Amino acid sequence: MANVVLSELSKYFGDVAAVDNISVEIAEGEFFSMLGPSGCGKSTTLRMIAGFEETSIGRIEVDGSDVSQSPPEDRGIGFVFQNYAIFPHMNVYDNIAFGLRLRKQAKDAIDSRVRAALDQVGMSGFENRFQHELSGGQQQRVALARVLVTEPRILLLDEPLSALDKNLREEMKFWIKDLQQTLGITTIYVTHDQGEALTMSDRIAVMSNGKVAQIGTPEEIYERPSTRFVTEFIGESNVLNARVTSVDDATCVLDIGGHAVTAPLSGELSEGDDVALALRPERVLIGKDAAKKGFNRLKLPLKKVTYQGSFIRFQLDLSGLELVAEVANRHDVPRFDPGSEIDVGWRVDCGWIISE
Amino acid sequence: MARSNKSMRREAAVPFILKFLATLALIMLLAPVVVVILAGLNAGDHLTFPPKGLSLRWVIAFFQSDAFLPAYLFSLVLAVITMILSTILGTTIALFLARAEFRGKQMMRAFFMAPLMLPGIVLGLALYLFYLSSGLGLVRTMPGLVIGHVLVTCPYVVGTVNAALVGFDISLEEAARSLGAKPFKTFRSITLPVISPGIVAGSVFSFIVSFGQFDVSLFLTPPDSNPLPIALYSSLRYTFEPTAAAAGIFAIFLVVVSMLITAKLTNLRKLANVNFS
Numbered sequence: 001m002a003n004v005v006l007s008e009l010s011k012y013f014g015d016v017a018a019v020d021n022i023s024v025e026i027a028e029g030e031f032f033s034m035l036g037p038s039g040c041g042k043s044t045t046l047r048m049i050a051g052f053e054e055t056s057i058g059r060i061e062v063d064g065s066d067v068s069q070s071p072p073e074d075r076g077i078g079f080v081f082q083n084y085a086i087f088p089h090m091n092v093y094d095n096i097a098f099g100l101r102l103r104k105q106a107k108d109a110i111d112s113r114v115r116a117a118l119d120q121v122g123m124s125g126f127e128n129r130f131q132h133e134l135s136g137g138q139q140q141r142v143a144l145a146r147v148l149v150t151e152p153r154i155l156l157l158d159e160p161l162s163a164l165d166k167n168l169r170e171e172m173k174f175w176i177k178d179l180q181q182t183l184g185i186t187t188i189y190v191t192h193d194q195g196e197a198l199t200m201s202d203r204i205a206v207m208s209n210g211k212v213a214q215i216g217t218p219e220e221i222y223e224r225p226s227t228r229f230v231t232e233f234i235g236e237s238n239v240l241n242a243r244v245t246s247v248d249d250a251t252c253v254l255d256i257g258g259h260a261v262t263a264p265l266s267g268e269l270s271e272g273d274d275v276a277l278a279l280r281p282e283r284v285l286i287g288k289d290a291a292k293k294g295f296n297r298l299k300l301p302l303k304k305v306t307y308q309g310s311f312i313r314f315q316l317d318l319s320g321l322e323l324v325a326e327v328a329n330r331h332d333v334p335r336f337d338p339g340s341e342i343d344v345g346w347r348v349d350c351g352w353i354i355s356e
Numbered sequence: 357m358a359r360s361n362k363s364m365r366r367e368a369a370v371p372f373i374l375k376f377l378a379t380l381a382l383i384m385l386l387a388p389v390v391v392v393i394l395a396g397l398n399a400g401d402h403l404t405f406p407p408k409g410l411s412l413r414w415v416i417a418f419f420q421s422d423a424f425l426p427a428y429l430f431s432l433v434l435a436v437i438t439m440i441l442s443t444i445l446g447t448t449i450a451l452f453l454a455r456a457e458f459r460g461k462q463m464m465r466a467f468f469m470a471p472l473m474l475p476g477i478v479l480g481l482a483l484y485l486f487y488l489s490s491g492l493g494l495v496r497t498m499p500g501l502v503i504g505h506v507l508v509t510c511p512y513v514v515g516t517v518n519a520a521l522v523g524f525d526i527s528l529e530e531a532a533r534s535l536g537a538k539p540f541k542t543f544r545s546i547t548l549p550v551i552s553p554g555i556v557a558g559s560v561f562s563f564i565v566s567f568g569q570f571d572v573s574l575f576l577t578p579p580d581s582n583p584l585p586i587a588l589y590s591s592l593r594y595t596f597e598p599t600a601a602a603a604g605i606f607a608i609f610l611v612v613v614s615m616l617i618t619a620k621l622t623n624l625r626k627l628a629n630v631n632f633s
Contacts (some may be wrong), residue, residue: 052530072533085531089549098545099535150535 002153003028009058011044018044020210033189033197036207042190050079069270078147085138086131093127099150117149129254137168156188194234207231228354231278233263238279255320261296263351283350284325287334290345297345302338396601403596414598424603427587438505438566443559446513455519472511486576497520501576505566513558520554560618
């Protein structure tokens with residue numbers, strides 16, 4: 001177990017910065033995710049930690065010592081690849097024993113540890129199978145066993161679920177998280193799937209263009225994204241352009257297309273500033289739920305209703321802007337026809353201001 | 357059962373015209389082989405086809421011949437030496453071309469493949485003149501001949517190993533490294549076994565090409581010993597005896613055996629799976 005500190009880490013390919021001055025501290029035993037669209041530098045960062053890519057600038061510290069100049073074999077890091085990289089000419093047993101044989105352990109010790117590792121990932125009985133005889137999920141488990149059997153200080157996972165089908169992905173998400181918690185191993189997880197990051201992580205770094213856009217717990221990232229990029233990348237959001245009309249101690253009043261809306265104050269704002277108000281669709285209520293104290297209350301024309309199974313989506317016209325409300329499909333879900341004017345509202349502290 | 361059904365259905369999907377052309381090509385390729393074998397088993401006194409009855413007399417004559425048997429053995433030794441050198445050299449070149457990043461890489465690749473494009477007679481003549489003028493003492497010597505054969509066969513190894521490396525997943529090496537393997541250990545225990553089908557295919561090619569090599573050998577062969585193709589040629593120029601065809605039978609036998617060994621050593625299905633993963 002170990003902690004990881006990345007300080008002022010950069011990677012240039014030619015003149016292009018794939019990773020641009022990243023500083024992150026990852027605590028011992030933490031499940032840390034790097035989340036972002038492709039090309040945001042998350043995989044490059046992970047590969048630098050593993051030693052597969054050289055760092056251009058900066059330090060990578062594991063337990064206080066700089067490993068950025070060490071070859072991968074000296075870093076004590078376990079890496080699980082997107083395609084699992086199971087050695088095709090070895091069976092499952094030899095794949096898992098590979099790291100132990102390099103450490104010149106006694107045959108009996110290797111055997112018992114390989115079997116324990118197979119048991120841990122639920123793959124006992126698959127010792128003699130080859131890569132082409134395993135499904136994606138099974139390869140995934142073998143890849144994890146192969147890494148964990150060497151007792152790495154840190155576990156790095158590069159989009160390990162992206163090659164699996166949807167049902168298996170859901171299952172493996174919880175399985176990996178459970179395994180990580182049982183072992184208490186410091187884990188860095190790279191993904192472009194916000195669902196994976198939100199479900200599994202202790203903390204998430206959302207990345208964009210080689211930089212960290214925001215670091216926080218899943219709740220912080222989802223509830224209070226700090227920039228427009230993070231807001232739009234994580235989940236669905238209403239992002240409404242607005243102008244500040246008055247500023248109070250803890251709140252401010254915004255003008256959105258002629259409607260006055262109250263929002264919690266964040267940062268330095270003054271009258272006349274152009275900002276944007278962000279709002280999750282599931283926090284926008286309609287009908288009589290919307291008419292409560294401490295709510296922003298509007299009456300807006302309904303443009304479209306879409307049935308989506310577990311929830312129903314209402315698209316409203318807010319002076320030319322679109323406001324989306326998603327209402328859980330309960331027995332008492334209000335029914336409205338497109339074209340009618342309906343009550344819309346949200347608690348003041350559910351919205352947040354993004355400065356451009 | 358399921359597997360055989362599937363392959364039958366796939367076969368049925370091949371248009372008739374393709375099957376016809378493939379059969380035609382196969383017949384054209386196999387016909388000379390059949391002719392040589394039958395001519396070698398001829399009971400008559402001369403090299404004729406169809407043979408006048410079957411007998412082993414020319415096969416026995418081949419074993420007693422002081423021209424063909426030594427030539428056969430000489431070709432065998434030459435082909436084995438060539439195969440070993442070409443495999444080592446060709447694999448190294450292919451690895452270098454696949455992994456190193458430098459300017460003029462494409463030009464260098466073309467340079468290594470050039471002996472395939474050049475007519476062997478030109479290459480043989482060029483080498484002969486080079487040996488003569490350079491004064492290295494290689495004119496009509498065994499080392500000089502081996503160099504010529506390696507030059508001709510090496511591109512086959514470069515080609516097949518390169519093809520194996522193109523399908524090679526570099527993350528296999530990275531996985532081995534992060535599990536604790538040093539670079540050389542990684543190469544030996546991961547890279548080499550995974551690309552070995554390409555290496556084996558290339559070395560068999562180089563063996564076969566060297567064994568049947570005529571035009572380069574023509575200029576470089578040492579005066580006291582002849583490779584089989586040269587011996588056959590000089591014999592058939594003066595006498596038209598079936599011993600030559602009997603020697604041909606053994607040459608064909610050698611090629612078939614080496615192909616069978618390759619098929620045994622190289623699990624083609626495994627190679628395909630590596631590429632698909």
